[in-house]
Amino acid sequence: MIRLENLTKHFEVPGKEPVIAANNVSMDVGKGEICIFLGPSGCGKTTALKMINKLIPKTSGKIYIDGKDTDDLDPITLRRKIGYVIQQIGLFPNMTIEDNICVVPDLLKMDKQKSREKARDLMEMVNLDATIFLKRYPRELSGGQQQRIGVIRALAADPPVMLMDEPFGAIDPINRAVIQDEFLKLNAELGKTVLFVSHDIDEAIKMGDKIAIFREGILEQCDTPDEILANPANRFVKDFVGTDRALKRLKLISVSEAIMPFRMAVQSDEPLDKVAEKMRSHNAHIAVMVGPRGRAQGYITKEEIRGDQSGIVNEYIDPIPGTIHENDSLHDAVSQMYSHASDWLPVVDDDGAYKGYLTQHTIASLLGEVPRKRGDTIT
Numbered sequence: 202m203i204r205l206e207n208l209t210k211h212f213e214v215p216g217k218e219p220v221i222a223a224n225n226v227s228m229d230v231g232k233g234e235i236c237i238f239l240g241p242s243g244c245g246k247t248t249a250l251k252m253i254n255k256l257i258p259k260t261s262g263k264i265y266i267d268g269k270d271t272d273d274l275d276p277i278t279l280r281r282k283i284g285y286v287i288q289q290i291g292l293f294p295n296m297t298i299e300d301n302i303c304v305v306p307d308l309l310k311m312d313k314q315k316s317r318e319k320a321r322d323l324m325e326m327v328n329l330d331a332t333i334f335l336k337r338y339p340r341e342l343s344g345g346q347q348q349r350i351g352v353i354r355a356l357a358a359d360p361p362v363m364l365m366d367e368p369f370g371a372i373d374p375i376n377r378a379v380i381q382d383e384f385l386k387l388n389a390e391l392g393k394t395v396l397f398v399s400h401d402i403d404e405a406i407k408m409g410d411k412i413a414i415f416r417e418g419i420l421e422q423c424d425t426p427d428e429i430l431a432n433p434a435n436r437f438v439k440d441f442v443g444t445d446r447a448l449k450r451l452k453l454i455s456v457s458e459a460i461m462p463f464r465m466a467v468q469s470d471e472p473l474d475k476v477a478e479k480m481r482s483h484n485a486h487i488a489v490m491v492g493p494r495g496r497a498q499g500y501i502t503k504e505e506i507r508g509d510q511s512g513i514v515n516e517y518i519d520p521i522p523g524t525i526h527e528n529d530s531l532h533d534a535v536s537q538m539y540s541h542a543s544d545w546l547p548v549v550d551d552d553g554a555y556k557g558y559l560t561q562h563t564i565a566s567l568l569g570e571v572p573r574k575r576g577d578t579i580t
């Protein structure tokens with residue numbers, strides 16, 4: 202969808218060497234992908250972005266959108282295909298929110314009624330009550346609400362490409378997380394191709410299908426967040442993503458990916474010798490007692506039934522250490538494990554039914570910290 206080929210920008214500075222803000226940058230971003238431009242201040246993220254909609258003229262190289270060389274498009278035609286969102290928002294203070302949102306569709310002489318209907322739909326999608334807000338002026342909205350309008354305005358003319366320059370940078374952390382989630386949900390429906398400048402690695406991991414890491418105009422690595430965290434291309438990328446990159450990866454992996462292959466579910470009246478045999482054959486350290494509606498009710502360990510195996514499960518059961526939902530992240534799971542001082546957790550579905558369990562050991566294996574060995578259990 203978007204292809205940069207040896208994109209280069211030299212800023213001439215009188216009496217000095219030119220500043221090389223982009224140095225032979227090449228990358229591909231697929232249709233519907235969100236690519237985050239990340240890197241320290243002054244590395245060239247904004248310059249790269251602004252060359253794409255010709256706000257900054259490039260020195261050399263090529264930019265293709267949908268296979269079309271943008272050299273062949275005049276800036277106005279090009280910008281109609283591209284929504285642009287900036288940190289400063291830039292709503293017109295003397296226009297209502299509705300007119301602000303519809304500014305580009307109106308300029309393009311698109312059907313007024315349709316564009317107003319679209320504005321309403323987009324407002325609902327980011328949880329803003331259209332009846333309340335459309336007739337207001339920008340000063341009557343909070344910063345976070347104005348930024349949502351900035352995003353909606355960029356989407357109003359339905360451009361296939363969105364350029365976003367630190368769009369949520371000025372919003373407080375709690376509202377930023379909310380607006381990031383809203384944007385991800387919105388774009389899952391709209392499927393725009395998005396280039397997004399950020400200097401926040403956590404935002405990049407959360408939002409990006411890909412992350413492009415820049416240093417002094419050079420693209421150091423462009424890959425999926427997981428690949429960047431697991432295999433940084435060089436020392437710079439490794440230092441930039443941080444010493445806690447293994448912990449950051451936990452946010453990218455869901456509990457369902459780390460669940461043990463055997464559920465190890467047992468009934469309250471099951472004889473212990475049978476349970477011991479089941480645990481041995483699956484090399485499991487624990488078994489979970491499941492009751493009505495498939496709920497996990499307690500657990501039993503191999504140690505507890507090592508000696509006497511004459512009773513039934515119910516006589517040896519310990520209370521479960523909380524539960525974790527299958528769609529939660531491993532980051533949530535580890536956090537729960539620490540708060541319950543437990544090295545395992547039962548996994549449940551939407552109805553609270555027991556699905557299986559996961560252990561700290563499997564999580565560590567999954568992250569490649571220790572060799573992965575399926576069927577291994579808590580130690």
Ligand SMILES: Nc1ncnc2c1ncn2[C@@H]1O[C@H](COP(=O)(O)OP(=O)(O)OP(=O)(O)O)[C@@H](O)[C@H]1O
Nearest residue numbers: 212214220222241242243244245246247248249400
């Ligand atoms: N008009 C200009 N003239 C000269 N140098 C410029 C100009 N615009 C940007 N630069 C330089 O180009 C380099 C890249 O700037 P750019 O704004 O693209 O960085 P950035 O990664 O977006 O930074 P930040 O995160 O601080 O916004 C910097 O060294 C900057 O000083």
